Amino acid sequence: xxxxxxxxxxxxxxxxxxxxxxxxxxxxxxxxxxxxxxxxxxxxxxxxxxxxxxxxxxxxxxxxxxxxxxxxxxxxxxxxxxxxxxxxxxxxxxxxxxxxxxxxxxxxxxxxxxxxxxxxxxxxxxxxxxxxxxxxxxxxxxxxxxxxxxxxxxxxxxxxxxxxxxxxxxxxxxxxxxxxxxxxxxxxxxxxxxxxxxxxxxxxxxxxxxxxxxxxxxxxxxxxxxxxxxxxxxxxxxxxxxxxxxxxxxxxxxxxxxxxxxxxxxxxxxxxxxxxxxxxxxxxxxxxxxxxxxxxxxxxxxxxxxxxxxxxxxxxxxxxxxxxxxxxxxxxxxxxxxxxxxxxxxxx
Numbered sequence: 001x002x003x004x005x006x007x008x009x010x011x012x013x014x015x016x017x018x019x020x021x022x023x024x025x026x027x028x029x030x031x032x033x034x035x036x037x038x039x040x041x042x043x044x045x046x047x048x049x050x051x052x053x054x055x056x057x058x059x060x061x062x063x064x065x066x067x068x069x070x071x072x073x074x075x076x077x078x079x080x081x082x083x084x085x086x087x088x089x090x091x092x093x094x095x096x097x098x099x100x101x102x103x104x105x106x107x108x109x110x111x112x113x114x115x116x117x118x119x120x121x122x123x124x125x126x127x128x129x130x131x132x133x134x135x136x137x138x139x140x141x142x143x144x145x146x147x148x149x150x151x152x153x154x155x156x157x158x159x160x161x162x163x164x165x166x167x168x169x170x171x172x173x174x175x176x177x178x179x180x181x182x183x184x185x186x187x188x189x190x191x192x193x194x195x196x197x198x199x200x201x202x203x204x205x206x207x208x209x210x211x212x213x214x215x216x217x218x219x220x221x222x223x224x225x226x227x228x229x230x231x232x233x234x235x236x237x238x239x240x241x242x243x244x245x246x247x248x249x250x251x252x253x254x255x256x257x258x259x260x261x262x263x264x265x266x267x268x269x270x271x272x273x274x275x276x277x278x279x280x281x282x283x284x285x286x287x288x289x290x291x292x293x294x295x296x297x298x299x300x301x302x303x304x305x306x307x308x309x310x311x312x313x314x315x316x317x318x319x320x321x322x323x324x325x326x327x328x329x330x331x332x333x334x335x336x337x338x339x340x341x342x343x344x345x346x347x348x
Contacts, residue, residue: 116333
């Protein structure tokens with residue numbers, strides 16, 4: 001195990017990707033994730049990898065498609081407007097069942113917005129974002145340590161399920177410096193990549209495509225994808241629960257908001273308020289079953305997020321009317337405070 005180092009969140013993603021075997025990075029600069037791209041520009045030549053600053057986000061994601069088709073671990077990264085431009089390519093990757101990893105470091109929107117932190121790209125990440133019936137595995141870190149850990153997990157899950165996987169962070173997590181260490185993960189063995197287009201000698205040709213024109217072929221393919229997504233939902237849900245055993249009011253928050261909500265729980269408990277926290281780590285698949293069970297034992301659920309209300313929809317679907325679900329949201333770079341959360345809790 002390496003010694004602890006002080007590292008920026010964006011850099012931690014990049015180094016973790018390299019240690020996961022990523023040797024192909026294709027990107028295009030956009031704040032607040034530029035440090036990740038710059039880190040890759042420096043480190044990729046050192047590990048005999050390939051770094052290309054593409055002419056556009058659209059070019060970058062299609063380069064990822066090419067490298068993934070050859071069986072290589074490849075990635076890209078961006079922020080909201082750049083991820084929007086990559087969505088067509090992400091849909092192609094999902095449709096062709098190509099594993100890849102990408103990071104989205106969210107800034108305020110819509111439009112050009114600003115470079116302050118936000119969580120307003122939750123829908124973009126968890127609903128696929130592009131065209132067609134597909135899903136992306138979405139991992140939500142809340143520390144620099146998890147920026148690295150979940151990047152390594154993302155590459156593994158992408159290969160395990162032949163599916164795009166991503167880390168959804170925000171400008172605070174991308175820019176903050178924290179002590180962390182690069183841990184050696186212990187993952188289950190992966191299936192062989194017997195579907196790649198490389199190494200053609202002595203075997204029949206292979207075709208990687210998301211185009212299915214024969215009658216009923218696309219529907220059959222989509223149903224097969226659905227079976228895969230259901231397996232991911234059954235096996236890969238992750239969350240953290242904090243002081244929920246006797247809670248009357250449960251907070252649900254992810255990423256930076258979960259860090260703030262954790263302190264709200266600690267301070268609320270010190271004041272005698274029975275409050276706890278559920279932190280989704282996988283945003284897709286969402287921990288719907290756990291949140292549904294939680295709703296049977298609490299009076300209220302307060303969703304805290306840096307948006308006008310996006311994850312709250314998944315919480316309400318999971319709760320299904322069993323208890324009241326309210327939202328405390330800040331937007332456009334606004335960041336909830338512990339005091340604001342506790343004030344809202346007092347109203348409940």
